[in-house]
Amino acid sequence: MTGSMVNISKRWGYHGLDALKKASPGYLMLMGAFALLALAGVSVGLHGMITGYHHVYGVSREISWGILISAYVFCVVTSTGLCIISSIGHVFGGEAFMPIAKRAVFMSIIFMLGGFCIIFFDIENPFRMAIYNVISPNLSSNMWWMGTLYGAYLVFMIIEYYFLLEQNHSLSRLMGFFGLVVGIAAHSNLGAVFGMLHGRPFWYGPYLPIYFIFSAAMSGGCAIMFVSTLAWKINPEIMNQRMERAIKAICQVTIFLISTIMFFTIWKIVTGMVSHDKSLVIMALVTGDYAINFWCFEIFLGMVLPLFLLVRSRGNNFNMIMWATGLMMVGIFFMRYDIVIPGQMISVYHSLGVEEALDIIKYTPSFHEIMAALFGLSVICFAYFAGEKMLNGHQLEKHEIVPEGGYICPGCGAIHFMEEGETEEDAMKRHHKIW
């Protein structure tokens, strides 16, 4: 057992619980806080499940998707985005992006699991889902495709992560490719879950599936920069020249993607304003109840401020990047909320001109909903902080000093190990052979 642990430690960079024991008390307290929050969240969620969600949740017949679905969308968007951004490197060979692969894929899995934790408390009968998704599938349902493809996506990402740890770059690349394809299919289906609903003009149309993919890439770039710069705060030694170059490259891509999302948002607002069906919702976002959400969080924290700070940082100022992307994560959460809730604010009978459907429908998240959402988000934070320590900052060695028997592959930039009697070239061929 000890032998295999040593082996994993060397091959995977896995340092186990020992690394946690060595962590500072402050770090452990932070992790403990997230663990407690997750525990509190799951208890409140289970309490809600036992009492019946309709007693404790703020969702209603008209607004049946609340903050839980928003948080779920936030998690899976970020997960897909991490997969998209990291695939630029280890799937498509963009060398600058390669050093982030392990952390990005790890966080992608964690965000996905966090999303599943949240959706568990939104779906009324989650246990039936496991059975009837398999034995009674409806192939015309986007919801079915979304769930099934995300399941497959998670499997691919886990296998990919295993091969990344095992230094098998040809198979990790293959799995990464499948993961990317399935992830994009799943994610655009999530957009289509909203985009194919009749009678919801704010969502209906091809806009959301397309927007979701670009938005995911933006969230992914933001998230990987945030977790990397935060990891640098935790352990300054993880930064080396290769990482610095990676952050700079991601910073450039993210600036481009923020601009793209600004463009999307501008046209969503402008076209919505002249549409009879949408104008009430758009005005609620621009001047009404959701104006603070929209202007302060979605626009300012989610786009304008990070764009300004990222440009200012030139990709070198990690403190600035950390603040920009950290605040941007908050903004992105509201961005998701501003898609999910306003889409339901107008009653389907509004166009009939009846008294019951004249005004927009209100929704306030309840304590139980917020706690259930915090459960998933705290699981993500806890796993992140645990991962940084236990997986040694997602690196084999501090400073990425090439370990004994290994070398930096000139082709992919990762560390390869040579077997006995093997030359570097043989080792490279072995690592990169397809099948």
Place this chain on the structure above:
Amino acid sequence: MNFPKIDLNKLKNEGTESVTVKERRNFLKLGFAITGVYASGKILSLSSVLNDVAYASGGTDFVEKYPYNPHYSMVIRQSLCIDCEKCVEACNKTNHVPEYGYRTRILTRKYQGQLDKKVEFIPVLCNHCNDAPCVRACPTKATYKDPVTGIVRMESKKCIGCKTCMLACPYDARYFSAERHAIDKCDFCWEERLSKGETQTGCSSACPTGARTFGNLTDPENIVFKLVHQSEESVWVLRPEDGTKPNIFYMKGNMVSVDNILKGQKFIYSDPAKS
């Protein structure tokens, strides 16, 4: 519409003097039906699977083209609704609807500046759409179109409670029932009444004014068929733009001509028990 079979060769010419106004009108209606400008033909195109056939042909031809048999349907004569909510009460009682939910409700539309009308009540329920968005959206086929009757029904044990169907429904006809651990919705009282041999739904039999008329759209003798296929009054559906081909038809229902159509149909406004 049921036209008697006539052997034209055996008829003698009676001359145009003896044609009554009523016969004249019937003849014109037949002409409208065939040419496709028949008012309700347009509405029917929403409900039939074979749109083009239904639209282009008239008379009895396209009756067979309704996708279900019996093709259950409801005609709501809006002007007759007085918002007594007896239908809602009957529905809740028949189907054990919990107090936080409803399968049917009555909406109120207020008019300003109208001389004749200040308020109008619009009963709404599941439209049992032929092209139901909820059925498409359900990931586990927990909600489905009954292949015989066309009723949109629930198989509760399959419902995972994702609530996609609630948002997919353009008629707000669904809610989550904690008692059933599934989405609950109008099933035209199939489980509680129709499958037990009754011919009317809870709401239609409780309606004291005959605002809700339930029946079989495939049967030319049925009152629902007659109301939908008359051309005196316009018939419409809610949210036709969604293309869901709903099976709940609306009309004003306050014209004398409609009364005339109904007089021969053993239908009495004030006594639902005998209908």
